[in-house]
Amino acid sequence: MHDFHLHWVTILAGTAAYFVLGAIWYGALARPWLTALGLTREEVRTDDSTWIYGVQLVSTFVMVVLASWVLHDVFHASDVAEGMLGGLVLGVIAALASSGDFLYESRRRSIPLFLINSGYRVAGMVVLGVVVGLVSG
Numbered sequence: 001m002h003d004f005h006l007h008w009v010t011i012l013a014g015t016a017a018y019f020v021l022g023a024i025w026y027g028a029l030a031r032p033w034l035t036a037l038g039l040t041r042e043e044v045r046t047d048d049s050t051w052i053y054g055v056q057l058v059s060t061f062v063m064v065v066l067a068s069w070v071l072h073d074v075f076h077a078s079d080v081a082e083g084m085l086g087g088l089v090l091g092v093i094a095a096l097a098s099s100g101d102f103l104y105e106s107r108r109r110s111i112p113l114f115l116i117n118s119g120y121r122v123a124g125m126v127v128l129g130v131v132v133g134l135v136s137g
Contacts, residue, residue, distance in 0.1 A: 010136075017130075018063075018127060067090055084126050
């Protein structure tokens with residue numbers, strides 16, 4: 001069994017990077033994302049769902065704790081390239097894990113929505129891998 005080491009610099013920087021990437025990702029892809037959801041900007045603005053950001057921040061933090069442990073202590077990522085590769089592997093695993101949800105929900109969701117959401121998971125893990133590689137290197 002592997003020891004569970006917490007790398008706080010990686011965890012804090014990785015959480016911030018993953019969260020900021022989400023803002024950039026969904027900001028840049030807002031129009032196709034909202035279209036795929038069947039929502040308008042006005043509907044999102046009037047929806048009282050600001051609490052989601054807090055829940056998402058906490059879940060991102062926990063995910064980064066676990067993913068950084070895997071990248072550091074299981075994959076032994078010691079530079080940016082190894083971190084990116086490990087992040088890519090974790091991101092593809094996360095995207096594939098959510099594919100079952102997409103298949104069951106496909107009557108209401110579209111392939112563009114799946115690609116936008118899964119792309120974010122892959123890109124986020126690659127960014128986390130870069131953070132791990134920079135801290136480790």
